[in-house]
Amino acid sequence: MATKEKAIFSAMKKEVDAVVLMNAVEPNLDSCFFYATGLTSGLFEGCVAIVEPKRVEIITSELEALSAAEEGLKTAVFENNEVRMRMMKNKLSRYSRIGINAKELTVFNHRLIKRLSGGARLVDISHELSESRMIKQPDELSRIRKACRIASMACDAIPEMIGEGMTETEAAAELNYRMMMLGASASAFNSTVAFGAKSAEPHYTPSSKRRLRNGNFALFDFGAAYKRYVSDITRTFVCGSSSKRQREIHATVLNAQEAAIDAIEDGVSGAAVDDAARHVIDGGKYKGLFIHSTGHGLGISVHDPGSISSANDMTLKAGMVLTVEPGIYIKGYGGVRIEDDVLVTKGGCRILTSCSKDLRTL
Amino acid sequence: MATKEKAIFSAMKKEVDAVVLMNAVEPNLDSCFFYATGLTSGLFEGCVAIVEPKRVEIITSELEALSAAEEGLKTAVFENNEVRMRMMKNKLSRYSRIGINAKELTVFNHRLIKRLSGGARLVDISHELSESRMIKQPDELSRIRKACRIASMACDAIPEMIGEGMTETEAAAELNYRMMMLGASASAFNSTVAFGAKSAEPHYTPSSKRRLRNGNFALFDFGAAYKRYVSDITRTFVCGSSSKRQREIHATVLNAQEAAIDAIEDGVSGAAVDDAARHVIDGGKYKGLFIHSTGHGLGISVHDPGSISSANDMTLKAGMVLTVEPGIYIKGYGGVRIEDDVLVTKGGCRILTSCSKDLRTL
Numbered sequence: 098m099a100t101k102e103k104a105i106f107s108a109m110k111k112e113v114d115a116v117v118l119m120n121a122v123e124p125n126l127d128s129c130f131f132y133a134t135g136l137t138s139g140l141f142e143g144c145v146a147i148v149e150p151k152r153v154e155i156i157t158s159e160l161e162a163l164s165a166a167e168e169g170l171k172t173a174v175f176e177n178n179e180v181r182m183r184m185m186k187n188k189l190s191r192y193s194r195i196g197i198n199a200k201e202l203t204v205f206n207h208r209l210i211k212r213l214s215g216g217a218r219l220v221d222i223s224h225e226l227s228e229s230r231m232i233k234q235p236d237e238l239s240r241i242r243k244a245c246r247i248a249s250m251a252c253d254a255i256p257e258m259i260g261e262g263m264t265e266t267e268a269a270a271e272l273n274y275r276m277m278m279l280g281a282s283a284s285a286f287n288s289t290v291a292f293g294a295k296s297a298e299p300h301y302t303p304s305s306k307r308r309l310r311n312g313n314f315a316l317f318d319f320g321a322a323y324k325r326y327v328s329d330i331t332r333t334f335v336c337g338s339s340s341k342r343q344r345e346i347h348a349t350v351l352n353a354q355e356a357a358i359d360a361i362e363d364g365v366s367g368a369a370v371d372d373a374a375r376h377v378i379d380g381g382k383y384k385g386l387f388i389h390s391t392g393h394g395l396g397i398s399v400h401d402p403g404s405i406s407s408a409n410d411m412t413l414k415a416g417m418v419l420t421v422e423p424g425i426y427i428k429g430y431g432g433v434r435i436e437d438d439v440l441v442t443k444g445g446c447r448i449l450t451s452c453s454k455d456l457r458t459l
Numbered sequence: 460m461a462t463k464e465k466a467i468f469s470a471m472k473k474e475v476d477a478v479v480l481m482n483a484v485e486p487n488l489d490s491c492f493f494y495a496t497g498l499t500s501g502l503f504e505g506c507v508a509i510v511e512p513k514r515v516e517i518i519t520s521e522l523e524a525l526s527a528a529e530e531g532l533k534t535a536v537f538e539n540n541e542v543r544m545r546m547m548k549n550k551l552s553r554y555s556r557i558g559i560n561a562k563e564l565t566v567f568n569h570r571l572i573k574r575l576s577g578g579a580r581l582v583d584i585s586h587e588l589s590e591s592r593m594i595k596q597p598d599e600l601s602r603i604r605k606a607c608r609i610a611s612m613a614c615d616a617i618p619e620m621i622g623e624g625m626t627e628t629e630a631a632a633e634l635n636y637r638m639m640m641l642g643a644s645a646s647a648f649n650s651t652v653a654f655g656a657k658s659a660e661p662h663y664t665p666s667s668k669r670r671l672r673n674g675n676f677a678l679f680d681f682g683a684a685y686k687r688y689v690s691d692i693t694r695t696f697v698c699g700s701s702s703k704r705q706r707e708i709h710a711t712v713l714n715a716q717e718a719a720i721d722a723i724e725d726g727v728s729g730a731a732v733d734d735a736a737r738h739v740i741d742g743g744k745y746k747g748l749f750i751h752s753t754g755h756g757l758g759i760s761v762h763d764p765g766s767i768s769s770a771n772d773m774t775l776k777a778g779m780v781l782t783v784e785p786g787i788y789i790k791g792y793g794g795v796r797i798e799d800d801v802l803v804t805k806g807g808c809r810i811l812t813s814c815s816k817d818l819r820t821l
Binding site: 102121122123124126128137138140142143158159160162163164175177178179197200201202204205207208221223266267269270271273274277278279280282283286287297298299300301302303305315342345388389398399400408410414428 | 483484485486487488490500501502504505520521522523524526538539540541559561562563564565566567569570583586590627628630631633635636639640642643644645649659660661662663664665667671712750760761762770790792807
């Protein structure tokens with residue numbers, strides 16, 4: 098994965114001798130650690146990646162030493178914390194300017210790096226790391242594509258897997274199971290399954306108490322992880338037959354989503370794409386009910402760097418992978434969101450998720 | 460959950476006006492945010508909990524505002540980053556000494572809190588937060604117990620679910636599915652399923668290529684999450700009939716695990732318990748092959764504060780929940796680990812995981 102070091106350092110505007118990426122305890126792991134090393138197996142709590150322009154070295158615990166060795170990385174293995182500290186001191190004291198990822202490094206580990214390096218200047222390069230991660234490399238794209246294929250197949254199987262009377266948790270279990278049987282390493286995140294009025298909350302957590310009832314919206318927001326890279330899909334269904342209002346909301350969101358997709362191409366601003374979707378929703382009777390931005394970057398994290406939002410001035414570039422996911426949320430009634438993952442290209446974009454966008458019934 | 464504020468402030472040796480717990484972007488969420496708020500639904504990226512001795516207030520995005528409201532917490536909802544910044548500034552500028560969790564707060568958010576509070580003194584209270592979290596409260600214990608029951612039931616179903624020819628990923632899918640059908644909110648972590656020689660790596664990630672073969676060890680390390688609290692179980696099986704060597708390794712690990720469990724009680728040092736397990740393994744022909752500590756705290760995180768280790772001087776206290784998980788790992792051959800979750804009591808401990816510890820075959 099020597100291409101990652103190259104990408105990190107070519108995005109660098111600041112002078113540093115090396116970049117040090119350090120994990121704390123789960124969940125506080127640095128996604129750039131995995132980006133830079135390409136490691137697909139293992140947990141790597143408390144482990145350190147030292148990235149120089151032409152090489153990556155890791156300090157790893159015995160708990161995942163075999164996985165690290167298989168990837169062919171230069172690896173130092175510690176048996177305990179004392180040895181880890183000695184290794185860090187030994188290696189970090191060579192540097193006088195160290196790049197760190199302030200967006201994922203903990204305050205505690207920041208102090209540790211400062212101390213063990215003998216007071217090196219720690220330079221925040223989180224912006225450069227984000228820039229580097231936004232343009233996906235071929236090995237990353239192939240993993241994302243696979244994750245998208247798996248989730249799309251699972252999505253198209255929803256009508257055969259999930260029906261009236263099932264709880265949200267059971268439905269999430271079916272989805273997760275299907276993705277893994279199709280080859281996912283894991284679910285990309287805890288799948289959201291929201292029935293009825295709960296579909297109005299974007300980050301809702303499924304309940305083992307709530308059952309799918311006739312007339313309910315059923316919103317599924319989920320993704321597959323494949324070798325640490327992820328997909329992220331949302332589709333909304335109706336249990337039984339849909340009402341006119343449900344069809345109207347769904348059609349509005351779909352129009353908004355397609356307007357956004359049509360607007361995407363290399364060189365366009367994310368704000369313009371957000372506006373294309375928002376214009377459709379805010380131009381009608383559901384004005385103001387699209388309560389989040391249109392999309393976010395996708396890669397090794399579900400919320401990877403980059404966004405399609407009115408709040409920033411990002412320009413879309415060929416090679417970026419982003420979600421496109423407008424929604425309408427009506428408190429006490431329910432919501433609809435439709436989300437695909439796209440790869441930005443020179444003249445437009447390629448849609449990586451292939452499942453049906455019709456308002457299907459369960 | 461007013462008991463959590465009380466626990467945090469009664470563990471406090473430093474003077475602070477409030478504790479500020481702030482999430483970054485997934486996976487970099489602060490487990491103390493969820494400990495202090497008790498929130499069971501929602502993601503809460505970029506959200507903030509402000510904990511005073513007698514109240515908790517949260518600054519939350521619209522994406523999980525409904526979940527937050529249902530928990531009855533005092534809540535301020537932001538629609539965008541600008542509003543979030545204004546709310547933080549408004550609330551944080553009241554304080555001159557703010558407690559922060561250096562072990563989970565990112566460097567970036569630390570700077571943000573410093574700036575928006577108008578330069579308040581930020582005091583690291585991660586040690587106090589850990590102390591407070593180690594002694595489990597009744598609501599936490601009941602969630603952990605439920606998570607342990609679910610995982611134990613799934614574990615006892617392994618022989619009926621998993622057999623020769625199945626891949627590690629498929630086996631993990633079966634386990635995860637069973638736990639959710641039994642009422643888990645999610646898997647506690649990406650389940651480890653390791654067949655054959657791969658069982659020698661404690662933090663191995665399952666592969667969709669590796670199939671269970673006759674004579675293989677099959678190691679399963681997994682847990683259920685229930686309302687954000689988790690269990691963590693490991694059991695090792697053999698496919699087909701076991702060899703003498705496999706039975707001997709398994710019996711040694713089981714003896715070590717039972718020696719550790721027998722040694723646990725309020726007032727005993729973690730190091731003494733670790734020694735009890737290690738003495739069994741290092742006293743025989745598998746000397747040196749138990750390459751990690753005997754256990755770790757368990758609660759809202761899989762690796763919660765606290766450990767059973769020779770490397771620290773922690774004293775076990777009634778009310779702590781810990782894993783007990785010695786193992787023997789032989790590179791190129793395979794490994795055995797047996798892990799239970801226990802609640803420390805005055806005169807001993809209560810074992811919360813109930814699945815069989817025999818060397819069963821698949």
